[in-house]
Amino acid sequence: MGTEFLKIKEADEAKKIIKNLFDELYPQKSINIPIEDSHDQVIFKDIAALMDLPPFNRSLMDGYAVKAEDTFGATDEAPKILKCIDSIEAGSFSEKTIENGECIEISTGAPIPNGSDAIAMVEFTDRENENEEYDKIYILKSVAPNQDVALQGSDIKKDMLLLKEKTIISPDKIGVLAGQGIKEVEVFKKPKIGVISTGNELVMENESIEYGKIYDVNSYSIKNAAISNGAEAVSKGIVKDNYHELKTNIENSLKDSDIIVCSGGTSAGVGDVLRNVLEDIGEVILHGISVKPGKPTIIGKVGKKVVIGLPGNPVSALIIFYVFIIPNIRKIAGKPGESNSKVNVTLSKRIHSPKGRMHYSLVHVKENLAYPIIKDSGAITSLAHADGYIKIPKNIELLDEGEKVTVTLFK
Numbered sequence: 001m002g003t004e005f006l007k008i009k010e011a012d013e014a015k016k017i018i019k020n021l022f023d024e025l026y027p028q029k030s031i032n033i034p035i036e037d038s039h040d041q042v043i044f045k046d047i048a049a050l051m052d053l054p055p056f057n058r059s060l061m062d063g064y065a066v067k068a069e070d071t072f073g074a075t076d077e078a079p080k081i082l083k084c085i086d087s088i089e090a091g092s093f094s095e096k097t098i099e100n101g102e103c104i105e106i107s108t109g110a111p112i113p114n115g116s117d118a119i120a121m122v123e124f125t126d127r128e129n130e131n132e133e134y135d136k137i138y139i140l141k142s143v144a145p146n147q148d149v150a151l152q153g154s155d156i157k158k159d160m161l162l163l164k165e166k167t168i169i170s171p172d173k174i175g176v177l178a179g180q181g182i183k184e185v186e187v188f189k190k191p192k193i194g195v196i197s198t199g200n201e202l203v204m205e206n207e208s209i210e211y212g213k214i215y216d217v218n219s220y221s222i223k224n225a226a227i228s229n230g231a232e233a234v235s236k237g238i239v240k241d242n243y244h245e246l247k248t249n250i251e252n253s254l255k256d257s258d259i260i261v262c263s264g265g266t267s268a269g270v271g272d273v274l275r276n277v278l279e280d281i282g283e284v285i286l287h288g289i290s291v292k293p294g295k296p297t298i299i300g301k302v303g304k305k306v307v308i309g310l311p312g313n314p315v316s317a318l319i320i321f322y323v324f325i326i327p328n329i330r331k332i333a334g335k336p337g338e339s340n341s342k343v344n345v346t347l348s349k350r351i352h353s354p355k356g357r358m359h360y361s362l363v364h365v366k367e368n369l370a371y372p373i374i375k376d377s378g379a380i381t382s383l384a385h386a387d388g389y390i391k392i393p394k395n396i397e398l399l400d401e402g403e404k405v406t407v408t409l410f411k
C-alpha cells in the first residue's frame with residue numbers, strides 16, 4: 001500500500017481553499033464577558049463613552065478653592081486674606097457658592113464649589129482662627145484661573161469613541177472601561193479547538209516510556225500555538241492508529257469543539273486512518289499540499305466543522321499549522337494581521353531546496369543575518385532554535401549565501 005494523495009494542491013491554491021472553507025463555516029461572532037476577564041481579548045465593535053470623565057470639575061490638589069482674581073498679587077510679604085466658609089472631602093460636595101473674598105477648604109478629588117475657578121495649594125497658605133466666625137486663610141502665592149482644576153470631560157467626553165473595534169484589550173484599557181462603570185465588554189468569540197495526537201508510539205508525559213515509544217509533543221505545541229493566536233484549545237488526548245478509536249474521539253471532540261486538529265496518521269498505509277474516518281463521517285476537502293515539510297496534510301469537513309490532519313513530524317505539524325491554519329484562526333478571533341510579521345535579512349549560507357514543492361526552510365535570525373537550520377523535520381530542537389522560516393518557491397533549487405531573503409517570524 002503506497003501513499004495515495006487525493007486532491008493534492010499547490011501551496012497558494014491550498015491556502016485559498018482553506019481560507020474559503022473557514023470563511024464559509026466560521027463567521028466572526030461576539031460574546032459579552034466581564035471586563036476583568038478581558039485581558040488580551042479583542043473588542044468586537046466601537047465602544048462610546050457613557051459619561052464625562054471627570055464627571056465634575058475636580059480639584060487636583062489639597063488646598064483652598066478660590067476665585068483666582070482674589071489671589072492676584074499675593075506674596076509671602078503681602079498675602080491676600082480670604083474667609084474660609086466650608087470644607088469639602090473627596091466624595092462629598094458643598095452647596096455654598098464662593099463670593100469675592102471667600103474660599104472653601106478642599107481635598108484632592110473633590111468637586112470644585114460654585115463661584116470658584118482655581119485651587120490654592122495648602123503649602124502656599126497659612127490659616128488663622130482668632131475666635132471669629134470663620135477661619136482666615138492667608139494666600140501666599142497667586143494662582144491662575146483653572147490652576148489645579150481638572151475640568152469636567154477633560155479626560156473623556158460623553159459619546160466620544162472610547163475604544164475602537166479590533167483593539168486588543170490591555171490593563172490600561174480595562175481601566176478605561178472600569179472608569180466608565182462598564183462591567184461587561186463585547187469581544188470576538190474565540191474558536192474552540194480540540195487537539196488530538198495519533199500514533200501507536202505516543203505516550204503521555206506521566207507514563208513510563210518503553211523502547212520504541214516517544215512522548216507526545218504535538219498536542220502541547222499545537223495547543224499553545226492556537227492559544228497564543230486567539231483560540232481556546234484543549235487536548236483531547238492520544239489516539240492509537242486505529243480507525244474506530246480515532247472516529248470515536250473525533251465524534252466526541254466535535255461535540256464541544258469548533259475545529260479539530262489532529263496530527264500524525266496522515267500519510268501511508270496503516271497510518272492512513274484519518275482519511276478513512278473523514279470519508280466516512282464527512283468529506284476530505286484536500287489531502288496533500290505541494291510543500292516541504294508537510295506534504296501529507298489533510299483538510300476535512302464534518303458537518304459544519306473543519307477537521308485538520310497535520311503531518312506527525314513535530315516540525316512539519318507546527319509549520320503547517322502556522323502557515324495554513326493560524327491566519328484563519330486569527331481572523332475568527334479578530335486578531336489583527338492575518339499572518340506573522342516579516343523581516344528582510346541576508347542569508348548566511350547556501351540552502352538547497354527540493355524542486356517541485358514550496359519549501360519552508362527554518363532559520364535563526366541574528367543581526368540582519370538568517371542562519372539556516374538544517375535538521376530533519378522530526379527534530380524539535382530545530383523549531384526551538386528557529387525564529388521563523390523562508391519560503392523557497394518550487395522552481396528554485398538553491399539560495400546562495402548573501403542573497404536577500406524575507407523571513408516570516410513565528411512571534
Ligand SMILES: Nc1nc2c(c(=O)[nH]1)N[C@H]1C(S)=C(S)[C@@H](COP(=O)(O)OP(=O)(O)OC[C@H]3O[C@@H](n4cnc5c(N)ncnc54)[C@H](O)[C@@H]3O)O[C@H]1N2
Binds near residue numbers: 214267296378
Ligand atoms: N512511504 C512514505 N513514507 C512517508 C512519507 C511518504 O510520502 N511516503 N511522508 C513522510 C513525511 S514527509 C511525513 S511528515 C510523515 C507523515 O506521516 P504521518 O502524518 O502519518 O505521521 P506519523 O507517521 O504518524 O509520524 C511521523 C513522525 O512524527 C512522529 N510523531 C507523530 N506524532 C507525534 C507527536 N504527537 N509527538 C511527537 N512526535 C510525533 C512519529 O513518531 C514519526 O516519527 O510520513 C513520512 N513517511
Ligand code: MOO
Binds near residue numbers: 291316317
Ligand atoms: O512532509 Mo513531512 O511533513 O516533510 O515532514
